[in-house]
Amino acid sequence: MNRLTKAFERLKKKDEKAFVPYIMAGDGGLEKLMERIVFLESCGATAVEIGIPFSDPVADGPTIQAAGLRALNEGVTLKAVLQTILNVRPIVSIPIIVMTYMNPIYAYGIASFIEDASKAGVDGCIIPDLPIEEEDLLLPHFEVADIELIRLVTLTSSNERIKEIASKGKGFLYAVTVTGITGARAKFHAQVENYLKNIKEISSLPVLAGFGISTSEQAQEISQYCDGVVVGSKIVDLFHKNNLDEIEKLIKSIKMMEI
Numbered sequence: 001m002n003r004l005t006k007a008f009e010r011l012k013k014k015d016e017k018a019f020v021p022y023i024m025a026g027d028g029g030l031e032k033l034m035e036r037i038v039f040l041e042s043c044g045a046t047a048v049e050i051g052i053p054f055s056d057p058v059a060d061g062p063t064i065q066a067a068g069l070r071a072l073n074e075g076v077t078l079k080a081v082l083q084t085i086l087n088v089r090p091i092v093s094i095p096i097i098v099m100t101y102m103n104p105i106y107a108y109g110i111a112s113f114i115e116d117a118s119k120a121g122v123d124g125c126i127i128p129d130l131p132i133e134e135e136d137l138l139l140p141h142f143e144v145a146d147i148e149l150i151r152l153v154t155l156t157s158s159n160e161r162i163k164e165i166a167s168k169g170k171g172f173l174y175a176v177t178v179t180g181i182t183g184a185r186a187k188f189h190a191q192v193e194n195y196l197k198n199i200k201e202i203s204s205l206p207v208l209a210g211f212g213i214s215t216s217e218q219a220q221e222i223s224q225y226c227d228g229v230v231v232g233s234k235i236v237d238l239f240h241k242n243n244l245d246e247i248e249k250l251i252k253s254i255k256m257m258e259i
């Protein structure tokens with residue numbers, strides 16, 4: 001069984017919420033990527049989302065854009081990231097999710113990318129610019145590779161579309177909690193609670209909320225309405241500042257939650 005499915009079953013049994021940190025691959029060099037995955041597992045992360053640096057990251061805000069540029073300046077490539085994941089796989093057991101746009105996958109070759117990702121031990125893939133109408137290009141490959149395509153729903157998705165997206169695949173459903181790009185936010189949309197509760201009602205998959213979550217309080221608040229959170233920009237920022245204690249605290253705050 002896919003590591004992601006197993007991880008969510010385990011959480012459910014323990015009645016715990018998920019915390020999935022996002023890191024930019026190669027920000028600070030690829031050795032750091034290995035170190036960071038090991039560290040995040042030791043803090044209790046449910047899974048880790050690894051961003052592939054890309055020059056045109058249309059869904060990303062300033063923090064992740066800047067991290068991507070630093071990684072590109074280090075000469076980090078998709079091939080080198082997959083090789084690093086292959087190297088770290090024997091020493092970590094948490095699920096690894098790769099987040100990339102379509103362009104780097106096209107450039108690599110769809111079949112080769114999915115084959116190499118599978119060999120490296122990747123468990124899931126998030127591709128924000130791949131609409132469900134186009135995913136047949138990749139799905140058969142993902143099925144053979146036992147990699148879950150993680151799909152996104154947003155505040156502007158209709159109920160019909162949420163139903164359609166939620167009926168596909170395994171892994172989890174990614175509920176985007178802002179109408180915009182990644183990055184810390186002081187306040188959430190007034191409708192976020194209803195939005196998440198509605199998705200939870202529709203979806204039989206675990207629902208994780210992401211975008212704009214940067215504090216323990218926000219993570220705890222948002223995860224009351226769903227199965228857990230994804231935190232990106234804040235984690236990227238804390239790694240950049242080498243503030244490992246704060247990262248540990250943030251992850252543990254949700255693991256300690258009474259639910």
Ligand SMILES: O=P(O)(O)OC[C@@H](O)[C@@H](O)c1c[nH]c2ccccc12
Pocket residue numbers: 022049051059060064099126128181182183184210211212213230231232233234
């Ligand atoms: O950075 P934030 O606001 O915490 O959002 C999560 C996010 O970083 C991560 O999941 C992500 C980074 N880039 C993306 C692009 C699309 C979907 C998701 C992502």
